[in-house]
Amino acid sequence: MKFKILRFKKLISTNYTAIRIIRSSNLMYGMIIAERQINGRGQYGRKWISLKGNLFVSFFYNLDNMNLNMTQITKINCVLVKKLISKYYKKRIIYKKPNDLLIKGKKICGILQETINKLNKKFLIVGIGINLVKNPIIKDYPIINLNDLINKEISKKKN
Template sequence: MSFDWPVYHLGVIDSTNTEAQRRAKAGQIENCWLVAEAQTAGRGRLQRPWLSSSGNLFSTAFFREPGGISVAARLPFATALAVSDMAAIVAPGAAVRLKWPNDARVDQAKLSGILIETGGQGQDFWVAAGIGINVTESPEGTGQAATCIHALRGDTLVSAEDVLSVLRETFARRLEQARQSFEPLREDWLKAAEGLGQTVRVNVSDSPVVGVFEDMAQDGALILRLPNGERQMIRAGDVSLVGRT
């Protein structure tokens, strides 16, 4: 499993996911972790920049996925749960909630960024699970509140390497769960879901949809109960609690 995969420390690079893509194009697909000291072009979901403050964790789990796209589609949720599991170990007082589809937050402040990318086909189908975690610093100027492991712990005793060591194990467990079935993963995710049962706003192609976050579908879609009583499934968009960010 992934806690046994080799870890490659890459120094300062553009981004660990971009490095994974380069390796895949060169035919160098290997189950491993790619870790940067800093990133000059880190990115998140929807190609948003991910600010790479020194001392934080910038990593990608790069691996062949025999289950193909069906398993890969579960990984945003599995990876968010792995981050939550990690935080429960290294910052046990933190109440991490998961904002659909894959943000890990504490009191509406973002702790991590996750970007799942895939490529190839058949035996060469690969996944790059990019995971950035705020360990020592909470980036500013991102347009949303952020937090970090040091702030959640109230001390500076944990390093990015310490966080990675725990994350490798929690990710391995959640990856195995994702490969088995989505339903137990879905149930675990819903237990930690931010905004479940509350009114949320989802920006879908710049058009806001407001409704009560009622459930998550078997394919991971967000299920909203609209004001007119109808249910709507949303498969891509930015979610915010009404009255919050």
């Protein structure tokens, strides 16, 4: 089973693109990375503000042989992303239900999980947005980015 990484300069949203790829191909596993999203989505249909320089990625995979429920999968995904962020920021990172990570009471990351069915197979799409370099302005919702926390620029490219 092949895992494919697809990179885009700009797209509607990484989750939307993952859904299109699942429906139109035979890929069972993959990752979508975008520099910009035109219409990123958050939990409950909210808009995810996608500023250039931040991280926008979606993973998708077949769920048929997985014996976990969505709550367990959400917690696992939050722990994995928290572990990734903690490589750069060593202090406390809080998981806020249902799908946010907070530092100093401010949102640094959101995770959106969606499932779709294709030919009797169930797929999970996990969209992750991490504020690396810029804070989107959201009324009455404090936001933070990783660069401001560590006073060092984070590169999205693998060194």
